[in-house]
Amino acid sequence: MLKAHQLSFQFSPGVPLLQAASLTLSAGQWVGISGDSGAGKSTLGKLLAGYLAPQAGSVTLDGAALPKSGVQPVQWLPQSPELAVNPRWRVAKILREAWTPSNAQCQAFGLQEKWLSRLPQSLSGGELQRVCVLRALAPEVRFLVADEISTMLDPITQVELWQALKQEAAQRQLGVLVISHDSALLERLCPQRFHLSGGQLTPW
């Protein structure tokens, strides 16, 4: 169980972004976070994944702090995959950075053999996003923070991506935190949803 307890965070003094926000994500659970831009959605995601350290409060995984080394059990999926990959690495190397997915998993996410020898710049955003999602699904991973991963995709690709992720998450009991502007999408995906404003989470 991934638990954020009374998280507070501010980038500049006097402008609190998160004020004692608490959130619990258990295995196999899908939770949605919506909010205006600048409300701190991505910051919350980064805190949960250990990219940032909270200034007050704590993030715990099964009662213990997040591990400091190795493959992180909480993975953060950023909005733009172009910035999340090394532009000089070929897709095969990017994909196998942490683990080697099986052929069946590659197929489930719609990856094609011919992409593997390419550089990320020659893949479209949707194709690269699928590579990035699969890359983050190493066996050690138990929670995902999907930060607007489908905003730049057309509706059909969007459905394909979520379908594949949904299937994988159900199989492995992954807990997924979906961050999105799109309330219709959140209603579809997440039984439990929160709106982030003024540093507080309110359920809707």
Added chain:
Amino acid sequence: MLTIDHLTLQLPYYAHGHASWWKRRWATCLDDLTLQISAGEVHAVVGASGAGKSLLAYAIMGLLPPAARLSGQLNYQEKPLDAVRQRQLRGRELALIPQSLSALDPLVRTHRQVTWAAQRAGQPSTGARHAAQRALDHYQLDTQAQQAYAHELSGGMARRVLTAMAHVSQAQLVIADEPTVGLDPHQRQRVLDALRGLADQGKTVILITHDLRHALPVADRVTIMRDGKQVETALACAFQDDGTSLNHGYSQALWLALPDNAFTTATISKDKQGVSVA
């Protein structure tokens, strides 16, 4: 206003030939596109990434790479739109809101950049400064953002700066290439309303987007593109219920894949079988 007649665009790429030697081949990126866009219309061009939406914008603006092979006919206000005319009209009559945020000059502060756009459109310097100010205020960019460099802006702010630049140029034809990516719902609505407002003033707007749902309320007609081909051009009101008034299976599938509809990947044929996610 703008007519596109059998437009075909080919771009070169290099691949191994028979004798394992790099050989130039041609990829057809736009295939026989025919469109008529009239003044006062918001025409949405929707499709997956790689469908050739942005290339269509570049073809109209004359911003294609020199090696591109273009055939077909472009007419703007009843006269052929050739390379010379494109260069004359670009930034004056034709404005592009580019997709890439790197279109902003990294060494110039926001306010001056928008002023430049107004000057390019032929406004005197004082008038241009005031016009820039008004446009920036309209898109809710505060003083801090106006004095910022491009790298200091958030993605949504940079996108609004680009929209403001097209706004001050007084262009008759505005091509907006994915203007709403990374904006929150209020700002997205503001940008889309602004584009609708331009069309209501008698200008022409081509709205290139993958976001079918938010394009529909402001668009008059929608062209669906797939792999460089024009799948269908339909009235925006045809996208309703289960999409049976659409002629093509792909447009239907796109419509049904929206989260407010079925959220399924319907097979690309007439039958609406699909696997639901929820």
